[in-house]
Structures are given as structure tokens and as C-alpha cells.
Amino acid sequence: MNKTILITGATSGFGKAITYKFAAAGWNCIITGRRADRLHEITAELEKNYSVKVLPLVFDVRDRKAVTDTLTALPQEWKAIDVLVNNAGLALGRDSFENANLDDWDTMIDTNVKGLMYVTKAVLPFMTDRKTGHIINIGSTAGKEVYKDGNAYCASKHAVDAISKAMRIDLLPYGIKVTAIHPGAAETEFSIVRFKGDDTKANAVYDGYKALQAEDIAEITYYTATLPTHVCINDLVVTCVSQANSFYLHR
Template identity: 75%
Template sequence: MNKTILITGATSGFGKAIAEKFAAASYNCIITGRRQDRLYAVADDLRKQYGVDVLPLVFDVQDRAAVFAAINSISDAWQNIDILVNNAGLALGRDSFENASLDDWDTMIDSNVKGLLYVSKAVLPYMTDRKHGHIFNMGSVAAKQVYKDGNAYCATKQAVDAISQSMRIDLLQHGIKVTAIHPGAADTEFSMVRFKGDETKAAQIYQGYEPLHAHDIADIVFYCATLPTHVCINDLVVTCTAQANGIYFHK
């Protein structure tokens, strides 16, 4: 019987690459996202390319009612969830604290922190009942080091780090693994979202060096997920060779 992975934010970037990586290894995939057309297109591609079963769930992780309605409604055939990847999240703006947008702050907190909590809380009964599961929380180098104009984004990713640590403690009794992955600069839609569609600003972030790519993170998640049952990588910071941490680059 194929294993099952649930991935939030699977319409692009890390989430899409993770879905492709696990589908190629014959995992059935529950994929979630806000953009129905793109989510269904990803689902169709996974089915055609890899011959796995795919369940697309359209919801915004910020919407608590929608999260629980979708996950609580999945059929018995899909409830044996082996892996949860809390990937949905975003950065909005790169402004000094006094100039930052309150709306941007709210959106980042609602997506990066509350959304992760909602999805985890909804999925956990399917894992605790079986005393089996592995949760991946997508953090950032911003969880480890605050950088200029990062303010609320850095705070949300430090929250992800703290939540991951507390999950690891509380879920020990259930035999559930928890892994936090903290990527550095990666060439995905991330910067386009952060700079609200400004292609010039987004492109400048990656000039002069080779950043991480989505498939790099997918490979790392797959490696961590396929280790022996008694082995868990708890916390992993991943950067490209040209990046030391959240601040220092060699270009």
C-alpha cells in the first residue's frame, strides 16, 4: 500500500517540488492551495506522470473554518496520512519597522503561524490514533537570525522554530517525528510575492550567485522522511554555498 503525504501550498515552489519528489516515489498526495486552477493542474500532472492518487483540497490556511472543514471531510481511504509538510507561507514587503504595513504583518502572522497551527491541529488525530507520522515545518534562516527590514517575517519564522520544538516534545508520546527545515535564499515565487509582483526587485535578490532551487529542498525533505524509524533530523538550516546566514552573501 502506498504511503500518503499532505503538502500545503503545493501550487508552486517548494510545495510543488515536494509533491513531485514524493509522487515519483509512489506516495499518494493530498495537496492544498488557494488557487483552484493551479492546484487542479498540479494534481493532473502528478496523476499522469507518476500514476499516483492525488486529492486536491482548495482552501486558504488562514481560514480556520475552511482548514478544519476540508481536512475533517476527507474519506477513510485518505486518512492514513504518513507525512505532513507545512509549507504554505509567505513574506510580504521588505520595509523598516516604522514604515511596514499592518496588513502585511497580519497576513504573514495568519499564514505562517496560525495557518501552520490550524493544519497541524486538524491533521494530528490521523497520526496520533496510529502512533505514527512525520511533520515537516518550513521555516527560514530568518528563524535563526533577524535581518534588517525583516521584522514581522523574521518573527513568524522564529515562531515556527519554537512551535516545532514544542511539537517535538509534546508528540514524543505518540511516536511522531517533527522536522523543521530552514532554507536560505531560494529561487522560487517567494521574492515575487514579497515584492508584490515587482520583477526587477525580485530578480536582484538572486544576482551574482546561484541560490537554492525548489528541488533542492524537496530532495532534503525526502531524505529526512525516508530515514529509519528510530532516526529523526530535528532541525536543519540549508543555504546555498554563497550564503552564510540570513545576512551574509558572497556575490
């Protein structure tokens, strides 16, 4: 029987790459996102190319009611979720604390922290009832060190780090694995979103070195999810060779 994975933020970047990696390996996929057209396009491609079942769910992880209503009402055949990947997240703006936009702060906290918690809380009963499952939270090196003008984004990813540790403790009696993967600089839509469509600023982030690619994180996510049942990678920091941490980058 095929295993089932749920991936949030599956329409681009890490989430999309993770979806394709698991589908290619024969996993059935529940994919979520805000862009219905992209979700349905991905669904058609996966079903055609990999002969797996795909369930697209359109909602914003910030919307607690939509998350809860949608996930608690999953059809019975989709409730045996083996792996949850909390990938939905974003950075908005790169401003000093006194100049930062409050709406940007709200969006980052609501998506990166509260959204992750809403989705996990809704899915968790399917895992605790079976006493098995694996939660993989996509964090960031920004959750390990705070950098200049990173304020709320860094805070949100530090929260992901702390929440992952808390989950690991609280869910220990249920045999549920919790893995936090913290990527460094990665060439996805991340910078386009952060700089609000400014291609010049976004492209400059990746000048002079080879950044991580979405497929790199997909490979790592798949590896952590397919280890023996008694093995769990708790915390994993991943950077390209040119990056040492949030501060040091050689171009």
C-alpha cells in the same frame, strides 16, 4: 501499500517541487492551495505521469473553519497520513518597523504561524490515533537570525522554529517525528510575492550567485521523510554555498 503525504502551498515553489518528488517515488498526495486551477493541473499531471492517487483541496490556511471542516472530513482512505509538510508561507514587503504595512503583518502571521497550527491541529488526530507520523515544517534562516527590515517575517519564522520544538516535546509519547527545515535564499516565487510583483526588485535578490532551487528543498525533505523509523532529523538549516546565514552572502 503506497504511503500518503499532505503538502500545503503545493501550487508553486517548495510545495510543488516536494509534491512532484514524492509522487515520483510512488506516494499518494493530498495537495492544498488557494489556486484551484493550478491544483487541478498538478493533479492531472501527477496521476498521468506517476500513476498515484492525488486529492486536491482548495482552501486558504488562514481560514480556520475551512481548514478544520475540510481536513476533518477527509475520506477514510485518505486519513492515514504518513507525512504532513507545512509549507504554505510567504513574506510581504521589506520595510522598516515604523513604515511597515499592518495588513502585510497580519497576512504573514496568519499564514506562516496560525495557518501552520490550524492544519497541524486538524491532521494530528490521524497520527496520534495510529501513534505514527512525521510533521515537517518549512521554516527559514530568518527564523534563526533577525535581519534589517525583516521584522514580522522573521518573527513568524522564529515562531515556526519554536512551534516545531514544542511539537517535538508534546508529541514524543505518540512516536511522531517533527522536523524543521530552514532554507536560506531560494529562487522561487518568494521574492516576487515579497515585492508584490516588482520583477526588478525580485530578480536583484538573486544576482551574482547561485541560490537554492525548489528541487533542492524537495530532495532534502524526501531524505528526512525516508530515514529509518527510529531516526529523526530535528532541525536543519540549508543554504547555498554563497550564503553563510541571514546576514552574509557572497556575490
